[in-house]
Amino acid sequence: MTNFPFGFGAGGDPGDPSGQLPLFAELQKLLSWSGGPVNWELAKQLANQSLAGNSTIVSPADRSATVEAIRLADLWLDDATDLPSGIQTIETWTRAEWLERTLPVWTSLCDPVAARVVAAMSSALPAEQLEALGAGNPLAGIMTQIGGLMFGAQVGQGLGGLAQEVVSATDVGIPLGPQGVAALVADNVAAFGEGLERPAEEVRLYLALREAAHQRLFGHVPWLRQRLLDTVESYARGITLDMSAIESAVQGIDPMNPESVQEALTGGLFAPQQTPEQEAALRRLETLLALVEGWVDAVVAAAAGDRMPGAEALREASRRRRATGGPAEQTFATLVGLELRPRRLREAAALWWSVTEKRGVSGRDAIWSHPDLLPTAEDLDDPLGFGEKAEGFSAPDDLSELDGDAAAFGADPAPESVPEAPEDTEPKPPESDAAG
Structure with a gap:
């Protein structure tokens, strides 16, 4: 049986052309995206598919526990830093809610490099090959949209993985959520505590301390949030892509064969080529992220002090998690060529x-x-x-x-x-x- 891309099938009798209409209709829907260089509709669809059955509803008890933990954390931080609270709202997110709430920032981070890919894809196929499709063909516009489609698929798969790992709105060192909103992802907080042999309340409070500390820094250093996002965008805009690999992949696509589209999506086309300028930009970003994370680690250690018996064990677990990297860092590296793991x-x-x-x-x-x-x-x-x-x-x-x-x-x-x-x-x- 034929496997079709993006999780949908043709339906009906494979030998009956009319049975292919659902497939064509779905493809046309995907290819009608006009909202930018990344097909975010497809990205959200794939990310949510990966979360099916993996994003449980947050109970009232969990929401109450998060509010109490973040409020207590913010109180403890008063003794560890002169920066006042940066929290305006406290929320508890499901994995699906994390995806929805952070999507605007991901859009600003991913669109610059995606725009370069889309431009490359749209110019890679010879004009005569496009003309051969015919103006009336329902797939005639596929090659002008294929770049956004491919990047949307990759982003969606990546964000689906991220949603199952991050524990808070600021967990990757960049403020992904709305300004002033402190949030924990309940399922991932529980997963972080597995095997640490510490009470769940203590694990939640430690992660709340980190989230509240990030919020103080981002809330009261006016230039910091935008500087981080601008530095990532600056890096992305200067990325050099392997244009010959993109051209070869595009020319190998048969628009009438969905399987050829699927193969192109998994071709590893987006590995950026580091230039000296890009290495310098990466160095700037890594330093800024290091300083943010180091400050947070310092004030959280001071705030927890003797108040939390397992503070040092939780601190070490958090360091190891950031230092070794995980799906979050690997995904971001795939999307825009950045590895958000601590180097210094x-x-x-x-x-x-x-x-x-x-x-x-x-x-x-x-x-x-x-x-x-x-x-x-x-x-x-x-x-x-x-x-x-x-x-x-x-x-x-x-x-x-x-x-x-x-x-x-x-x-x-x-x-x-x-x-x-x-x-x-x-x-x-x-x-x-x-x-x-």
């Missing part, structure tokens, strides 16, 4: 630890007042040295609005500069770090 975890952790030792909590948090004050990739080469240098900084009077008077810190304002590279971190002296 120990260095960034040691840097924030050193700054806190030299300047205290207020001095550490004041570094976020302007992007020019943040450590660079070179500073991560000598994290303890940055702590010494930071002693010369003077903090602004009001850390609740870190808009950035760079002159007060001995730096020249340069709003357009972008901080440099890795992504996951852990604020402990180097000798005590066990991640990676």
Whole structure:
């Protein structure tokens, strides 16, 4: 029996042409997408198919427990950072709700590179081959839409995997949810705690601490959220693709044969080719992500302190999870060529630890007042040295609005500069770090 792409079949008698009409109708529906370079309708369809039976309804008890955990976490963080709460709303998401709530940000992240792929696909097939299809053929428009179709399928499969892994709205180090919304994904929080031999309430509270800490940083460092998204977009826009591989795959497609479309979807066409410019952009992004994750790790460790018996075990589990990567990082790497796993975890952790030792909590948090004050990739080469240098900084009077008077810190304002590279971190002296 013929297998058709995207999970639908022809129906009826295979020998009867009229039996193929449901297939053609579905293909026409997919190919009528005009909302951008990624067929997000197909992406959502495939992602939701992968979640069928894997996204349970959140019980009232789970919703109540999440609210209590995040409120308590936010209270504990008051002692660990000068940044005030960034939470406006608390939610508990199913896996399907995570997909729906984060889709707008995924759109902004994936569309730039997808636009390059779509342009390549639409120009790869010779004009005479398109003309051979005939203007009245129901599949005549397939080649102008095939790029968005292929990328939509890949994105959908990736997001379906992500939805079964992430534990919160900020779990991949980028703010994916609506601003000010702190959220935990109930099924994935439970999965994270399996095998750790810690009470479920403690696991939930630890992950709530991480989510609430991210929300403080993204909520009260005005430039940070957009800087992260812009840096990812900048990387994506400069991606170089293997145009010859795309052209070969497209020319091998028979628009009248759905199986040839399916084969093209699994051809691995989207592996980006790193250029020196792309490596530099990746380094900037990795550094910024490392600094974010390192700060979160530092304040969560300080807030949990002696209050949570299993805090250190949960911290180590979180580090290992980020350091080894999983479907989340692998999927993102497939989509836009980025691996969101920590590469300089120990260095960034040691840097924030050193700054806190030299300047205290207020001095550490004041570094976020302007992007020019943040450590660079070179500073991560000598994290303890940055702590010494930071002693010369003077903090602004009001850390609740870190808009950035760079002159007060001995730096020249340069709003357009972008901080440099890795992504996951852990604020402990180097000798005590066990991640990676």
